[in-house]
Amino acid sequence: MKAMDLTQVGAGREVRVSRLDCAPGTCQRLREMGFCENAMVRKIRGGADLVCWVCGTRVALSARLARQILVETVDGNS
Amino acid sequence: MSQDQPRRWIAVVGNPNAGKSTLFNALTGLRQRVGNYPGVTVEKRTGTAYTLHGEAIELVDLPGMYSLSPRSPDEEIARKVLRGESDGIPQPDAILCVVDASNLERNLFLVTQVMELGIPVLVALNMVDVAEARGVRIRPGELSQRMGVKFLPTVATRGKGLVELRAALGQKLSDPGERRWVMPPQLATAVGQIAAAWRDALPAELGAEGRALELLAGGKDGPEGARKLAAAWRERFREQAYDWPAAVVQARYAYLKEMLGQAGVGHGQAHLTWTDRIDALVLNPVAGWGVLAGILTLLFTSIFSIAAYPMEWIDIAFSAAGGWLQGAMPAGLFRDLLVDGVLAGVGGVVIFLPQILILFFFLGLLEDSGYLARAAFLLDRVMHRVGLSGKSFIPLLSSYACAIPGIMATRTVEDPKDRLTTILVAPLMSCSARIPVYTTLIAAAVPAAVMPSWAKAGAMLGLYALGTGTAFVLAWLFRKKMMGGGSPPLILELPPYRRPSLRTVALRMWERAVIFLRRAGTVILALSILLWFLCNFPHTAEDPTERLAQSFAGQIGHALEPVLRPLGFDWRIGIGLVASLAAREVFVSTMSIVYHAGGEEEGLVQAMRSASWPDGSLIYTPLTCLALLVFYVYALQCLSTVAVVRRETGSWKWPAFMMLYMAGLAYAGAWLVQAVGGMLGG
Ligand SMILES: Nc1nc2c(ncn2[C@@H]2O[C@H](COP(=O)(O)OP(=O)(O)O)[C@@H](O)[C@H]2O)c(=O)[nH]1
Numbered sequence: 001m002k003a004m005d006l007t008q009v010g011a012g013r014e015v016r017v018s019r020l021d022c023a024p025g026t027c028q029r030l031r032e033m034g035f036c037e038n039a040m041v042r043k044i045r046g047g048a049d050l051v052c053w054v055c056g057t058r059v060a061l062s063a064r065l066a067r068q069i070l071v072e073t074v075d076g077n078s
Numbered sequence: 079m080s081q082d083q084p085r086r087w088i089a090v091v092g093n094p095n096a097g098k099s100t101l102f103n104a105l106t107g108l109r110q111r112v113g114n115y116p117g118v119t120v121e122k123r124t125g126t127a128y129t130l131h132g133e134a135i136e137l138v139d140l141p142g143m144y145s146l147s148p149r150s151p152d153e154e155i156a157r158k159v160l161r162g163e164s165d166g167i168p169q170p171d172a173i174l175c176v177v178d179a180s181n182l183e184r185n186l187f188l189v190t191q192v193m194e195l196g197i198p199v200l201v202a203l204n205m206v207d208v209a210e211a212r213g214v215r216i217r218p219g220e221l222s223q224r225m226g227v228k229f230l231p232t233v234a235t236r237g238k239g240l241v242e243l244r245a246a247l248g249q250k251l252s253d254p255g256e257r258r259w260v261m262p263p264q265l266a267t268a269v270g271q272i273a274a275a276w277r278d279a280l281p282a283e284l285g286a287e288g289r290a291l292e293l294l295a296g297g298k299d300g301p302e303g304a305r306k307l308a309a310a311w312r313e314r315f316r317e318q319a320y321d322w323p324a325a326v327v328q329a330r331y332a333y334l335k336e337m338l339g340q341a342g343v344g345h346g347q348a349h350l351t352w353t354d355r356i357d358a359l360v361l362n363p364v365a366g367w368g369v370l371a372g373i374l375t376l377l378f379t380s381i382f383s384i385a386a387y388p389m390e391w392i393d394i395a396f397s398a399a400g401g402w403l404q405g406a407m408p409a410g411l412f413r414d415l416l417v418d419g420v421l422a423g424v425g426g427v428v429i430f431l432p433q434i435l436i437l438f439f440f441l442g443l444l445e446d447s448g449y450l451a452r453a454a455f456l457l458d459r460v461m462h463r464v465g466l467s468g469k470s471f472i473p474l475l476s477s478y479a480c481a482i483p484g485i486m487a488t489r490t491v492e493d494p495k496d497r498l499t500t501i502l503v504a505p506l507m508s509c510s511a512r513i514p515v516y517t518t519l520i521a522a523a524v525p526a527a528v529m530p531s532w533a534k535a536g537a538m539l540g541l542y543a544l545g546t547g548t549a550f551v552l553a554w555l556f557r558k559k560m561m562g563g564g565s566p567p568l569i570l571e572l573p574p575y576r577r578p579s580l581r582t583v584a585l586r587m588w589e590r591a592v593i594f595l596r597r598a599g600t601v602i603l604a605l606s607i608l609l610w611f612l613c614n615f616p617h618t619a620e621d622p623t624e625r626l627a628q629s630f631a632g633q634i635g636h637a638l639e640p641v642l643r644p645l646g647f648d649w650r651i652g653i654g655l656v657a658s659l660a661a662r663e664v665f666v667s668t669m670s671i672v673y674h675a676g677g678e679e680e681g682l683v684q685a686m687r688s689a690s691w692p693d694g695s696l697i698y699t700p701l702t703c704l705a706l707l708v709f710y711v712y713a714l715q716c717l718s719t720v721a722v723v724r725r726e727t728g729s730w731k732w733p734a735f736m737m738l739y740m741a742g743l744a745y746a747g748a749w750l751v752q753a754v755g756g757m758l759g760g
Binding site: 020024030031032036037038039045048049060062 | 462
């Protein structure tokens with residue numbers, strides 16, 4: 001289990017959110033959109049801005065924001 | 079139900095893309111009213127629906143949202159309406175939550191918040207067709223039982239479940255019961271105390287726990303005791319560095335996950351669908367821009383080419399009506415007023431209706447199909463440089479056709495500061511009404527024989543670039559420097575691609591057409607009459623050129639001459655500027671009258687080229703033409719835009735600011751042209 005941020009995850013991989021490291025308002029918005037601590041996120045597309053699958057929907061994020069989402073790999077998916 | 083009993087109000091809430099508008103349209107049809115909440119640029123949409131028993135109820139469609147904790151003005155408005163604190167809308171008697179059945183976890187998050195308001199809640203479990211196709215099992219009965227509010231399955235696009243929904247809306251809905259999610263102990267103590275203080279002061283009110291959470295988050299309404307208690311707890315949590323809002327979100331999600339698991343409702347697996355395959359192309363850093371360029375080309379070709387036909391028919395119709403009036407009425411002032419004032423003025427604006435309809439047809443298709451979110455995503459990084467988000471791009475682009483639909487299209491921009499900035503700079507994008515002014519002045523500056531057509535096109539392009547460049551600089555100035563903060567980092571849901579619903583698109587076009595025509599029939603009608611009056615009174619001379627010179631407009635032109643002189647403009651140009659306040663293209667027809675040039679552009683260009691100052695020097699030197707062009711790039715010579723900005727921002731403050739800053743820019747720009755030109759010896 002290695003801590004990294006969402007931009008470092010390869011496309012197609014599924015990871016678990018371990019911590020959010022952003023301004024309180026932004027954090028709250030991310031959580032409400034499903035990026036809670038412990039939520040499972042699958043990265044669909046990488047690139048400068050990225051698209052993830054979270055909580056049953058596709059959500060696009062700017063890279064700046066994705067760097068503030070710390071994630072960990074889950075066993076059997078590394 | 080008796081006639082004089084006030085109608086019941088029902089608020090419709092839901093996540094964006096849950097199908098809320100579709101359901102709202104299905105329930106209310108054409109019985110809708112669109113307006114603005116006082117003082118803010120948030121659209122207020124209400125409509126009348128009928129229950130199965132024929133009782134009329136009022137629905138208010140709240141902005142789509144993910145959460146009730148107010149952070150954006152949209153959410154603040156929603157909270158106010160739900161609390162009954164919004165002017166003109168009584169506190170709702172019930173709340174209809176629209177949720178996407180294929181994505182329950184996130185959609186029900188909002189429902190858990192709504193249930194704490196102390197108002198009866200009914201949940202429309204929409205998109206069950208999509209959920210079933212994804213293999214999600216839909217169990218409304220199970221969900222109703224576990225959450226304590228009624229769930230009804232619907233497919234809004236096909237009208238399925240509407241009968242049951244209208245039946246349920248006619249019945250008395252029960253209050254949501256106890257909170258089901260588990261509050262962390264630390265927070266539960268605080269909320270318990272604050273809620274108790276609230277209940278002591280206002281025992282009749284329901285939803286004290288929801289109120290307590292609101293107070294804890296910094297809410298300001300409530301009994302003094304509860305407020306003080308909340309402030310004390312807030313301070314204590316801050317000292318302990320306890321992030322209670324995060325804990326609440328997590329607790330709600332934890333409850334939902336478990337509840338959905340027990341109810342046997344999973345959410346769809348994350349597998350690649352054809353939406354992802356389309357996205358692979360559409361969001362590709364290279365191909366994506368190609369797709370966007372293709373779509374925009376199609377959009378603009380349609381706006382300029384297809385719209386040309388109906389525009390011509392409207393023109394012919396208005397001319398025919400004018401001709402008929404000429405013949406049918408005795409000559410006189412009243413006839414002139416009808417023909418030259420009313421018909422010409424209103425006709426000059428109604429002629430843009432086809433462009434507006436086509437634009438909204440395309441925007442409707444793009445939005446309803448899910449593409450607009452992708453375009454915003456693609457453009458976000460570009461727009462971010464000036465502090466705006468990707469969503470401002472389409473409105474700005476639309477403003478090349480006409481600022482009015484462009485400004486109306488800013489409704490898709492959610493961030494209110496972004497929206498205001500977009501509205502403020504939209505008129506700087508050269509609209510099609512400027513084209514006749516540009517061509518006339520370019521021709522007056524340089525004889526057609528000397529100027530090859532590529533140079534003309536280049537000059538046009540330069541004018542467009544000047545307007546666009548200035549718009550971006552000012553957007554940066556307004557958004558980043560004056561309003562502060564820059565737009566929030568992008569978090570954007572990309573809905574799955576869907577076949578757009580033509581009914582929704584048609585409704586939207588109809589709505590825009592009504593708004594537009596209503597304005598043409600009121601504000602613009604009044605302004606046209608006023609302008610006609612200014613140009614024709616005092617009615618002393620029979621000769622139109624003489625009459626215009628002596629008219630109020632002419633007097634204003636003379637009065638303006640000292641101010642306009644530094645720009646190289648004489649009083650005749652002053653008349654043109656005054657007359658074209660209502661619409662820029664009027665400049666050309668007014669100048670034709672001023673110079674006695676008849677209806678043809680060539681005659682006018684000839685007359686302008688030989689016009690001179692009393693000392694014999696030419697008025698329309700290339701430099702003055704350029705100054706006048708720059709003036710028209712910048713000046714807000716369009717009262718319809720002013721009227722629409724007033725409507726969209728809900729106050730006179732912004733249109734006034736816009737008029738002033740653009741006039742300042744126009745004057746300074748034209749002056750600079752003369753000054754620099756003079757220095758270079760031109
Ligand atoms: N398949 C399906 N599509 C729906 C349903 N309800 C709405 N839609 C579509 O979902 C998209 C979003 O709907 P809209 O009403 O604009 O969502 P809103 O953002 O919640 O107002 C549109 O393309 C609708 O045509 C439904 O029950 N089933």
